[in-house]
Amino acid sequence: MRRKIGTIAIAAVIGFSGFFGSGLSEKAFANEMQQRLNEVKDQQSSNESTRTEKQNEVNQLQAEQAEIRAEVERLDKAVAETKNKISTKKVEIDTTRKEIEKLKEEIEVLKERIAKRNELLEDRARSFQQGGGAVNYLDVLLGAQSFGDFLDRVGAVATIVQADRDILQAHQKDMEDLEAKELEMREKLASLEQQLVDLEKMEVELKNQIAEKDKLLAELKKKEQATMHEIHELENEAEVLASQEKAIRAEIKAAEERAKREAEERARQEAERKRLEEQRKREHEAAVAAAKEKGEPEPEPEHISSPPPPVSSGSWTRPTTGSVTSGFGTRWGSQHYGIDVGKNGRSGNVPVVAAGSGTVFQAYYSSSYGNVVFITHYIDGQTWTTVYAHLESLGVSAGQSVSKGQFIGNMGNTGFSTGPHLHFELHKGSWNGSKSNAVNPASYINF
Structure with missing residues (x-):
């Protein structure tokens, strides 16, 4: 035809x-x-x-x-x-x-x-x-x-x-x-x-x-x-x-x-x-x-905690509230593989939630990431990985299943950090040390 x-x-x-x-x-x-x-x-x-x-x-x-x-x-x-x-x-x-x-x-x-x-x-x-x-x-x-x-x-x-x-x-x-x-x-x-x-x-x-x-x-x-x-x-x-x-x-x-x-x-x-x-x-x-x-x-x-971000429709939702303080791409002469969302002077706890439904495969303290959570997602046959770094505390543990919008920790200033914020990464595929699968989260999630 x-x-x-x-x-x-x-x-x-x-x-x-x-x-x-x-x-x-x-x-x-x-x-x-x-x-x-x-x-x-x-x-x-x-x-x-x-x-x-x-x-x-x-x-x-x-x-x-x-x-x-x-x-x-x-x-x-x-x-x-x-x-x-x-x-x-x-x-x-x-x-x-x-x-x-x-x-x-x-x-x-x-x-x-x-x-x-x-x-x-x-x-x-x-x-x-x-x-x-x-x-x-x-x-x-x-x-x-x-x-x-x-x-x-x-x-x-x-x-x-x-x-x-x-x-x-x-x-x-x-x-x-x-x-x-x-x-x-x-x-x-x-x-x-x-x-x-x-x-x-x-x-x-x-x-x-x-x-x-x-x-x-x-x-x-x-x-x-x-x-x-x-x-x-x-x-x-x-x-x-x-x-x-x-x-x-x-x-x-x-x-x-x-x-x-x-x-x-x-x-x-x-x-x-x-x-x-x-x-x-x-x-x-x-x-x-x-x-x-x-x-x-x-x-x-x-200090009263900030409300969690509203859960949006679709496979992904915004992981926290606040404005973007640093975007994906070249920054200070090197590649920034994620998006930073600042606390912006807010008092109390700022909740961080899972951007999508999946399974926590790592939740630990890293010298660079600080308190960090890694979640694996399977969407329409595609493997995705999300990273939540510099958390004040960890609300989930490795092997735990989480749903989109579920609380996983509070925004913090742990690890190599210059102020309270969430460093969020999105990888199309599995996470690796070279971060070759990293993609701009703003292309998939409305920040």
Whole structure:
């Protein structure tokens, strides 16, 4: 197919966890989800347009096939009519040949009649010659016994002469009729045979046309089937895109609900912090007043711990509160493999939490890192390692499983440190001494 939906499918099915784990802010995540939704809707629009285009192609192919089928039907009828004409011509030819055979028989009869007439004329001629020609007729007339007998003899002679003349004329007519019938039959037979040749040629041409139409029809049917296959693929794609749209909309809604809950939780924590601060002030003021009445020194103000950072959605969350005092990259001529978050003059304890769910594989004191915790994480088949250094105290031990946002210690100033802060590292893979797997935490977590 022209469009590939595999990438979108992965994004819709397993990509959300990648978005959550990327450290995007809720706003950035919402923008990313909206962008994905727009991409899906664009593909849905393109899919629908292409399906319409392909359906129009199918309709056109079906219309062309209908026209060709109608043409083939017309040609089939023409072939049938031609076959009937061929059969008729063959019957006519057979009839004509039979007529010719019959004519031959009649000719034989005529020949016999002519032969007999020739024989009669020859006999009469011999009789005429033997009698001395015309004298015989004169002798016949002079031999009459009376005038009446003379007239009878004259009539008889005239009749004989006329009969001879009639025989000659009939002989001539029969010969002319014979020749005319022979010529007519030959012409008719030749015409019929030529018509038969023409009809047989027409039948071959019609069958060739049908074969061409059948070939074209098969090609159009093949195109129709291929286009229908594309339409089915587009329909499957449309179903996938619809599922993706539904999943993205559900995730956007869930993200909005999470953002709302987290905002409410932050507001609650801030209200609780203010309440505790007000309570601490009142208690301190009461203690100061009581000390003055007793003449005792004014008590030191009580340090209240800072609230832990809110747990964000996705695979990662911010490990502590406070501003970044030193970023990832080159610093003071050397590479800084993590991010420093300062205490910034805050009193009391500043909690540090696990940036993601995983297993603590080291929790000890290092001369450089101070109190440090190493946690291994497995996210979408990828191994990650997080490092939390310079902690004031350790709240977890090696081998312990922790969940995202779980307390692991307080921000401190232990080890090689110039002030209270958290040094946080993120490694894409296992931790090693050269820190070759270190990546910028800010690329994955919103600081």
